[in-house]
Amino acid sequence: MITLQSIAYLYEIFKQHPSVQTDTRKLKSGDIYLALKGPNFNGNLFAEKALASGASYAIVDEAIIADDKWNDKILLVQDGLACLQSLAKHHRQQFNIPFIGITGSNGKTTTKELVYNVLASHFNTYTTQGNLNNHIGVPLTLLSIKPDAQMAVIEMGANHLHEIESYCDYAMPNFGLITNCGKAHLEGFGSEEGVKKGKGELFDYLRAHDGTAFIMSDYDYLQSLSIGINNIISYGTQAGALQATANTVNGFLQVNFKQGFEIANIQTQLVGEYNLPNILAAVSIGIYFKVPIDKIKASIENYAPTNSRSQLLKWNNNDVILDAYNANPSSMKLAIENFAKLNAAHKIVCIGGMKELGSTSISEHQQLITLLEQTKWEQVVLVGGDFEHCQHGYLFFPTANEAKIWLKEQSFNNRSILIKGSRGIQMEQVLDL
Secondary structure, three states, X not given: OEEOOOHHHHHHHHXXXXXXXXXXXXXXXXXXXXXXXXXXXXXXHHHHHHHHOOOOEEEEOOOOOOOHHHHHHEEEOOOHHHHHHHHHHHHHOOOOOOEEEEEOOOOHHXXXXXXXXXXXXXXXXXXXXXXXXXXXXXXXXXXXXXXXXXXXXXXXXXXXXXXXXXXXXXXXXXXXXXXXXXXXXXXXXXXXXXXXXXXXXXHHHHHHOOOXXXXXXXXXXXXXXXXXXXXXXXXXXXXXXXXXXXXXXXXXXXXXXXXXXXXXXXXXXXXXXXXXXXXXXXXXXXXXXXXXXXXXXXXXXXXXXXXXXXXXXXXXXXXXXXXXXXXXXXXXXXXXXXXXXXXXXXXXXXXXXXXXXXXXHHHHHHHHHHHHOOOOOOEEEEEOHHHHHOOOOOEEEOOHHHHHHHHHHHOOOOXXXXXXXXXXXXXXXXXXX
């Protein structure tokens, strides 16, 4: 076992073996295995297994007992997570290209995918895979960026203060956008003002490092959070360099441009006019980096959402809006209001409980029920979470599986169904796909 003396020394090893893995189940031959530990796991215990499976090196932060043949392949550090983040920062410092940080309460991943599609149509672009947007995922994303990169798009998730600040320290974004600030992770942030402060840490970094911010001009709080940033590109429905409005065509969002884009409209495969800011962000970034307008249009129109995000599906001869990857009071409200405006005769709402709302949870669930009561639906089904503790006259099931059984028994035909809920409720199970 060798005690690691410096990140620079480790980086020389990384250049020879440029793939870091923290999960032995995903390990490929030649990868560097970096052991992490938490309350319920200890990656150090799997270091020898990783080496036997083909890892080039194993980085541990506890002295381990292993066969002598692995002695020069085991590197001991003080803290595995800190080592991962320091290595990621060292790697980031080798690049002189745009690094675009994206955070926000709702729409981060969709915006990231749209921005990536636009930029990748013209540049060699790297981005966050899936939603690996936390203190482990962000450094792993950085380490996945190869020397041929021309652009990098980094998604940053957070559920408490100073988290985005820490990501910025090693991601070092020189461009950034906040999709929005809503009622998400109130348990960690404490309040909506706490959310704005936490998400605003990205703009704090850009302000201090002469970066460029892209902002949705419709949101006054984003204009406030961006004060003092010298380089601001704005877009919106009424103001900004790029202006557009939303329309729904055959169930999908159509964006109609009023200013700043030479093409009249973009027909998307996204459901919900609440996705307009996400499209405008991608178009604005494409324009800024001089991506040809036909590539911008094509890359957005060809983007089809997956993983239960704003998907329009056919299910047993019914139209289903499946938006069950995550939920909070802000995104729930937008989804319900959008569904209420939908031109359909028979509408059924199936929504699951929301997580991480702390002491506000029951009142936030009750407010959603009040919102639902303002529209006449054919049926409303509430599933799990703190809906159990609310006053309402709707159907309630403790689990998605119980709601699925009920739904199968109804034999609905030619209905429009909204399915939305927090990840922990797993509302996609309702469809039994």
